[in-house]
Amino acid sequence: MPSDSLVVAKGLTKRFGDFVAVDNIDFEVRSGEAFGFLGPNGAGKSSTMRIIGATSPASDGFIEVLGLDPEFHGSEIRQRLGVVPQEDNLDPELPVDANLIIYGRYFGLSRSLIKERIEELLAFAQLSDRAKDKVDSLSGGMKRRLTIARSLINQPDLLLLDEPTTGLDPQARHLLWDRLYRLKQDGVTLIITTHYMDEAEQLCDRLVVMDGGKIVAEGSPAALIQKHSPREVVEVRFPVGVQEGVVNRLEDLGSRIEALPDRVLLYTDDGDRAAEEIHKRGLFPETILTRRSTLEDVFLKLTGRTLVD
Amino acid sequence: MTTLPLRVVPRRFNFGRSGRIVERNLLVYRHLWGVLISGFFEPVFYLFSITVGFGALVGDITMPNGQVVSYAAFAAPALLAASAMNGPVFESFGIFFKLKYMRTYEGILATPLTPRDIAIGEITWSQMRGALYATAFVVVMWAMGLILSPWGLLAIPAAMLTGFAFGAVGMAATTYMRSWQDFDLIFVVTLPMFLFSATFYPLEIYPDWLQIVARFSPLYQSVDLLRGLVLGVIDWSMLGHIAFLVAMLISGLIMAGRRVEKLLVT
Ligand SMILES: Nc1ncnc2c1ncn2[C@@H]1O[C@H](COP(=O)(O)OP(=O)(O)O)[C@@H](O)[C@H]1O
Ligand SMILES: [Mg+2]
Numbered sequence: 181m182p183s184d185s186l187v188v189a190k191g192l193t194k195r196f197g198d199f200v201a202v203d204n205i206d207f208e209v210r211s212g213e214a215f216g217f218l219g220p221n222g223a224g225k226s227s228t229m230r231i232i233g234a235t236s237p238a239s240d241g242f243i244e245v246l247g248l249d250p251e252f253h254g255s256e257i258r259q260r261l262g263v264v265p266q267e268d269n270l271d272p273e274l275p276v277d278a279n280l281i282i283y284g285r286y287f288g289l290s291r292s293l294i295k296e297r298i299e300e301l302l303a304f305a306q307l308s309d310r311a312k313d314k315v316d317s318l319s320g321g322m323k324r325r326l327t328i329a330r331s332l333i334n335q336p337d338l339l340l341l342d343e344p345t346t347g348l349d350p351q352a353r354h355l356l357w358d359r360l361y362r363l364k365q366d367g368v369t370l371i372i373t374t375h376y377m378d379e380a381e382q383l384c385d386r387l388v389v390m391d392g393g394k395i396v397a398e399g400s401p402a403a404l405i406q407k408h409s410p411r412e413v414v415e416v417r418f419p420v421g422v423q424e425g426v427v428n429r430l431e432d433l434g435s436r437i438e439a440l441p442d443r444v445l446l447y448t449d450d451g452d453r454a455a456e457e458i459h460k461r462g463l464f465p466e467t468i469l470t471r472r473s474t475l476e477d478v479f480l481k482l483t484g485r486t487l488v489d
Numbered sequence: 490m491t492t493l494p495l496r497v498v499p500r501r502f503n504f505g506r507s508g509r510i511v512e513r514n515l516l517v518y519r520h521l522w523g524v525l526i527s528g529f530f531e532p533v534f535y536l537f538s539i540t541v542g543f544g545a546l547v548g549d550i551t552m553p554n555g556q557v558v559s560y561a562a563f564a565a566p567a568l569l570a571a572s573a574m575n576g577p578v579f580e581s582f583g584i585f586f587k588l589k590y591m592r593t594y595e596g597i598l599a600t601p602l603t604p605r606d607i608a609i610g611e612i613t614w615s616q617m618r619g620a621l622y623a624t625a626f627v628v629v630m631w632a633m634g635l636i637l638s639p640w641g642l643l644a645i646p647a648a649m650l651t652g653f654a655f656g657a658v659g660m661a662a663t664t665y666m667r668s669w670q671d672f673d674l675i676f677v678v679t680l681p682m683f684l685f686s687a688t689f690y691p692l693e694i695y696p697d698w699l700q701i702v703a704r705f706s707p708l709y710q711s712v713d714l715l716r717g718l719v720l721g722v723i724d725w726s727m728l729g730h731i732a733f734l735v736a737m738l739i740s741g742l743i744m745a746g747r748r749v750e751k752l753l754v755t
Binding site: 270 | 506596755
């Protein structure tokens with residue numbers, strides 16, 4: 181095992197009864213990187229995260245976190261982790277600051293040390309003026325930021341973020357991304373799950389694409405796109421009922437074509453030329469848009485499905 | 490990596506960690522003085538009712554050893570035992586709520602704490618309140634002249650043991666509850682136990698078969714133990730009662746830890 185790997189998984193499998201949620205996956209997370217699990221709902225991302233977080237036993241396979249086996253060293257592993265679960269589980273019976281205090285105590289930190297850290301964490305979460313408020317009075321974005329602040333109370337070596345920005349408005353998302361960049365710069369290793377391809381592209385140095393419990397691709401976002409998709413995509417929308425009749429007349433315009441229920445995607449290295457050609461053929465789409473290929477396109481190619489439905 | 494020392498540290502019971510659950514509950518209850526005040530008035534009301542009410546009607550009781558005591562002195566230790574049993578029963582509602590409707594425990598389990606730490610911590614917390622209640626109860630009994638022997642002081646730890654035993658078994662039972670309705674089952678068990686554990690009259694008054702059943706009632710162990718201590722009738726059977734309660738405590742704790750793990754670690 182290379183000594184700079186914080187997580188190593190081989191043949192990792194998680195079953196719930198007969199159902200296989202995580203199906204024989206291999207991955208490795210290196211120190212200092214931001215590692216992503218990209219996949220749609222039900223792909224098995226959270227199940228994998230909970231195994232890494234030493235709160236859910238693997239059914240099969242090998243897993244080592246911080247050089248330790250979660251089955252036998254759960255407490256020691258969790259001592260050095262920060263965890264942001266998919267659904268916030270703040271303590272509703274305690275106000276904002278006490279949520280941080282008691283969490284620090286769960287990690288065995290002294291009260292004076294916690295006191296030192298809290299002010300900074302509240303500022304980080306932009307909640308300094310809400311310190312005494314009930315958790316239930318916070319907005320979704322505030323709760324999310326508090327959960328992230330809480331996960332940092334023990335200054336973790338490894339931070340697990342399960343869909344950190346799902347359900348947030350764009351402004352709150354960008355604010356969170358900014359916070360996560362800063363953490364990365366401070367040397368914290370991040371593991372992030374998401375079903376947003378822009379989030380994966382923005383935050384992750386390296387990622388695996390998951391679907392149906394399996395890993396279908398891995399690499400850096402740029403490398404994945406380059407490998408699996410031409411540079412550009414032309415998105416063509418036709419008036420209702422027209423698409424079926426004309427799809428076959430677009431097929432030769434790109435190296436690949438995807439007919440989605442509401443639009444046609446044409447993959448090509450020269451989008452503008454393809455768009456021009458569509459007009460020349462007198463097909464009159466409602467809208468036509470040329471853009472760069474994204475991880476969404478990679479996912480579509482690998483699985484035949486979209487990430488967010 | 491510096492992981493080798495961690496590998497050789499054995500997994501062991503760590504009381505400090507479950508103490509943090511107690512700390513959490515202290516933070517939550519910081520302002521709930523009502524709990525403490527009710528803890529004081531509950532015994533006052535109970536004892537007052539048996540002294541002026543039943544006591545006046547029933548008169549004195551002759552114990553198997555010939556000792557004659559007032560009805561209040563006879564019933565007071567049994568009420569202390571029953572109160573030590575009922576405390577955890579009410580506590581279990583809160584634990585059920587946390588297990589079922591709040592994700593608090595889930596958040597706690599992402600830290601070094603384990604399901605067993607949570608189980609032990611919750612039971613300990615409930616028994617810290619139990620100890621306060623028991624102390625208040627014994628002080629009020631003493632003030633009313635119902636403690637007839639210096640052994641009576643040991644009624645406080647004995648009541649605490651009772652609370653721990655019922656708390657541990659109660660927590661284990663709570664993990665099997667599916668809905669609030671299931672809690673009726675708890676009362677189906679505790680109410681007859683309350684009525685037929687030599688609580689209000691000596692065991693010798695019951696028909697033979699009920700005497701035999703009552704002797705195996707967990708509450709009877711505590712009633713007989715506390716009554717012996719308060720009235721100063723000390724004998725070897727008390728060790729049997731203590732062993733019974735300790736066995737309840739240990740098996741309850743093991744069961745509760747396992748069940749919480751089963752529910753929360755999937
Ligand atoms: N505790 C559980 N019991 C049974 N099935 C579960 C449990 N947790 C997750 N699953 C199932 O496993 C699959 C993967 O879930 P999850 O890991 O949450 O996926 P993701 O986080 O990628 O959406 C889903 O089909 C889900 O229904
Ligand atoms: Mg998930």
